[in-house]
Amino acid sequence: MAEQNATANSAHSLTIEGNPVRKFLTATEIDTRLLGMVGALLLIWIGFHFLSGGLFITPRNLWNLSVQTASVAVMATGMVLVIVTRNIDLSVGAVLGTLAMLMGVMQAEILPPILGFGHPAIWVLTLAFGLFVGLLIGLLQGTIIAYLRVPAFIVTLGGFLIWRGTAWWITSGRTVAPLDSTFQLMGGGPMGSIGATASWIVAAFACAGVIIYLAYARRQRRRFSFPQRPMWAEGVLAAIGCGVTLAAVAVFNAYPWPVRIAANYAQAQGMEVPEGGLFISHGIAVPVLMAVMVGLIMTFIAMRTRFGRYVFAIGGNPEAAELAGINTRWVTVKVYMLMGALCAIAASISSARLNAATNAMGTLDELYVIAAAVIGGTSLSGGVGTVVGAMIGALVMQSLQSGMVLMGLDSPLQSIVVGIVLVFAVWLDTLYRNRAN
Amino acid sequence: MSQVAVKPLVELEDISIAFGGIKAVDRASIDLYPGEVVGLLGHNGAGKSTLIKILSGAYRRDAGEIRIDGQPATINNPRDAKAYGIETIYQTLAVADNVDAAANLFLGRELTTAIGTLDDVAMEAKAREVMGRLNPNFRRFKEPVKALSGGQRQSVAIARAILFNARILIMDEPTAALGPQETQQVADLIKQLKSEGIGIFLISHDIHDVFDLADRVCVMKNGQVVGTAKTSDVTKDEVLGMIIMGKCPPGAIPGPGAMRV
Numbered sequence: 001m002a003e004q005n006a007t008a009n010s011a012h013s014l015t016i017e018g019n020p021v022r023k024f025l026t027a028t029e030i031d032t033r034l035l036g037m038v039g040a041l042l043l044i045w046i047g048f049h050f051l052s053g054g055l056f057i058t059p060r061n062l063w064n065l066s067v068q069t070a071s072v073a074v075m076a077t078g079m080v081l082v083i084v085t086r087n088i089d090l091s092v093g094a095v096l097g098t099l100a101m102l103m104g105v106m107q108a109e110i111l112p113p114i115l116g117f118g119h120p121a122i123w124v125l126t127l128a129f130g131l132f133v134g135l136l137i138g139l140l141q142g143t144i145i146a147y148l149r150v151p152a153f154i155v156t157l158g159g160f161l162i163w164r165g166t167a168w169w170i171t172s173g174r175t176v177a178p179l180d181s182t183f184q185l186m187g188g189g190p191m192g193s194i195g196a197t198a199s200w201i202v203a204a205f206a207c208a209g210v211i212i213y214l215a216y217a218r219r220q221r222r223r224f225s226f227p228q229r230p231m232w233a234e235g236v237l238a239a240i241g242c243g244v245t246l247a248a249v250a251v252f253n254a255y256p257w258p259v260r261i262a263a264n265y266a267q268a269q270g271m272e273v274p275e276g277g278l279f280i281s282h283g284i285a286v287p288v289l290m291a292v293m294v295g296l297i298m299t300f301i302a303m304r305t306r307f308g309r310y311v312f313a314i315g316g317n318p319e320a321a322e323l324a325g326i327n328t329r330w331v332t333v334k335v336y337m338l339m340g341a342l343c344a345i346a347a348s349i350s351s352a353r354l355n356a357a358t359n360a361m362g363t364l365d366e367l368y369v370i371a372a373a374v375i376g377g378t379s380l381s382g383g384v385g386t387v388v389g390a391m392i393g394a395l396v397m398q399s400l401q402s403g404m405v406l407m408g409l410d411s412p413l414q415s416i417v418v419g420i421v422l423v424f425a426v427w428l429d430t431l432y433r434n435r436a437n
Numbered sequence: 438m439s440q441v442a443v444k445p446l447v448e449l450e451d452i453s454i455a456f457g458g459i460k461a462v463d464r465a466s467i468d469l470y471p472g473e474v475v476g477l478l479g480h481n482g483a484g485k486s487t488l489i490k491i492l493s494g495a496y497r498r499d500a501g502e503i504r505i506d507g508q509p510a511t512i513n514n515p516r517d518a519k520a521y522g523i524e525t526i527y528q529t530l531a532v533a534d535n536v537d538a539a540a541n542l543f544l545g546r547e548l549t550t551a552i553g554t555l556d557d558v559a560m561e562a563k564a565r566e567v568m569g570r571l572n573p574n575f576r577r578f579k580e581p582v583k584a585l586s587g588g589q590r591q592s593v594a595i596a597r598a599i600l601f602n603a604r605i606l607i608m609d610e611p612t613a614a615l616g617p618q619e620t621q622q623v624a625d626l627i628k629q630l631k632s633e634g635i636g637i638f639l640i641s642h643d644i645h646d647v648f649d650l651a652d653r654v655c656v657m658k659n660g661q662v663v664g665t666a667k668t669s670d671v672t673k674d675e676v677l678g679m680i681i682m683g684k685c686p687p688g689a690i691p692g693p694g695a696m697r698v
């Protein structure tokens with residue numbers, strides 16, 4: 001919600017007119033584009049639900065969907081900034097591969113002999129190392145793009161080959177497994193989920209956050225006696241924000257641990273297994289929590305910091321940004337560094353989920369990440385895009401794939417459908433933008 | 438004008454710059470005093486924009502010296518120029534189309550809150566104040582600048598230049614996109630800023646835009662200065678002769694570009 005509040009058009013809130021729908025949209029300042037995307041997502045869900053014979057909109061599938069989306073969603077938040085500055089990054093999948101491999105070796109082969117097997121610091125050190133190398137890779141690629149003026153397409157195309165090769169070369173192609181048991185929690189699964197109680201607590205904090213944010217924004221505008229949203233519109237926004245959060249948590253909590261795992265757990269804890277089996281909720285998966293946190297932080301960076309403002313100004317008019325005194329090259333480098341760090345987070349999620357690091361990890365991810373950003377409304381000509389949009393875009397892509405898997409479609413056919421949807425979505429978006437102008 | 442005793446605010450001396458062999462500006466010298474309006478005239482392609490872009494830090498000169506308040510100045514980029522109080526309204530306007538008026542006004546110099554985040558409300562408040570003075574009908578504070586008319590975009594560019602207490606203001610064809618009424622507003626603004634002691638370079642290819650506002654005119658042709666004159670010492674026709682033929686009249690101080698006779 002924060003996203004639209006900051007970008008939407010409040011000059012019009014003085015003159016609320018037109019039909020009820022328009023009135024509603026103007027008063028709440030909800031971005032129609034985002035609304036359209038959420039609508040499309042729901043249509044996809046409902047469509048697959050019927051086509052798969054009622055398998056799609058179930059706690060189990062939605063929970064899995066959320067976990068499968070996390071890695072691409074995390075990278076998509078960074079890709080938005082890359083594309084907004086009129087650049088591209090074709091290397092993210094390969095960088096993910098290299099980082100996953102490096103982190104795999106770090107936690108499975110280098111740290112245990114030093115710290116002892118299963119030492120609680122292993123996962124932190126590993127993640128910190130991954131983030132550091134991710135930043136370095138971003139620094140390198142960004143510097144070549146911004147200061148040596150080699151087109152981003154070429155630099156990251158080169159990176160795509162280099163980092164994929166590096167991923168293989170680190171262990172000569174050998175898969176690294178198993179991973180550190182704490183690190184594995186970042187991949188989800190029964191253990192990598194926070195359970196029912198903690199999930200409700202997170203939901204409560206999130207709801208409080210929504211309400212506090214709305215109240216704060218309102219107070220800020222009153223400070224300068226700017227036009228404000230009508231009170232009922234604030235109420236609707238709060239209800240939507242809290243409603244979506246609570247509904248999501250309810251769904252995640254409705255998905256129980258598999259019977260066997262629950263039984264083992266009960267035995268280990270010395271618990272009685274009640275009649276009809278034990279119901280232990282998954283709750284929010286750790287990778288999903290990470291992706292949501294990343295989304296919030298990236299939205300904050302994009303909307304509330306100077307750096308974010310410069311990213312958009314550069315995308316809108318690079319010359320104007322330069323003339324305004326912005327160090328556009330350094331901003332570009334920082335965007336790539338951020339992208340590298342996000343690749344490290346995505347690499348942790350992907351490898352933890354598999355409980356292994358393989359040299360093929362992240363293959364094709366660059367395409368899914370770019371597609372997610374573009375479906376999410378990021379304009380390839382630069383200057384336009386939102387973090388929320390890209391994350392919903394990632395969810396749309398993953399929904400399509402999961403849905404087709406549930407329907408039992410062959411994987412070549414899946415690729416064909418995803419390709420068609422991508423082109424179609426961007427065509428729709430072009431129509432929308434032309435009309436908006 | 439009895440400005441002889443006052444120190445010049447800006448002195449550009451023997452400035453040259455070439456783009457791939459073409460001398461866009463060739464040994465140009467020009468100065469500006471506090472509270473003075475200097476009209477920089479010449480045909481399209483004469484080198485006016487290029488010369489002032491060297492002063493504003495957009496281009497780096499190949500040769501020559503810039504002095505501010507009599508001291509040699511180091512201007513390597515737009516930030517350096519702004520640090521000297523030099524503000525520029527570029528011919529191309531140079532606004533970021535995709536962000537709103539307030540974001541453009543404060544671009545590169547955003548107001549921040551105590552914790553370092555953007556203070557959008559404070560910026561919007563200040564934007565409303567400045568724009569209210571410049572263009573009282575302006576209402577579209579939250580829309581991307583793309584949605585604005587040419588005149589409105591122009592007022593955004595002008596507002597940005599006067600927002601930060603400029604000492605030296607460069608206006609490159611500021612009225613090109615404006616109607617008669619808005620042009621008059623800009624003329625009034627120039628008079629007001631001049632009375633506040635700001636030095637202004639007013640650039641145009643059309644003598645009628647500047648002759649009545651300027652204290653002095655400087656004419657360029659093919660990258661060179663034809664001559665500089667107080668507007669009280671020359672007629673419009675004489676200035677026209679400088680622009681078209683490079684002929685320097687007796688009331689003007691000839692420059693390197695003056696026609697040899």
Ligand SMILES: Nc1ncnc2c1ncn2[C@@H]1O[C@H](COP(=O)(O)OP(=O)(O)O)[C@@H](O)[C@H]1O
Pocket residue numbers: 456459460461479480481482483484485486487488
């Ligand atoms: N960035 C540039 N690259 C190459 N040539 C340029 C550049 N900027 C200006 N020029 C050339 O310099 C000359 C002067 O241009 P300009 O300063 O824009 O003229 P004016 O503002 O007087 O109309 C022209 O011949 C123009 O083509």
Ligand SMILES: [Mg+2]
Pocket residue numbers: 482485486487528609
């Ligand atoms: Mg020009």
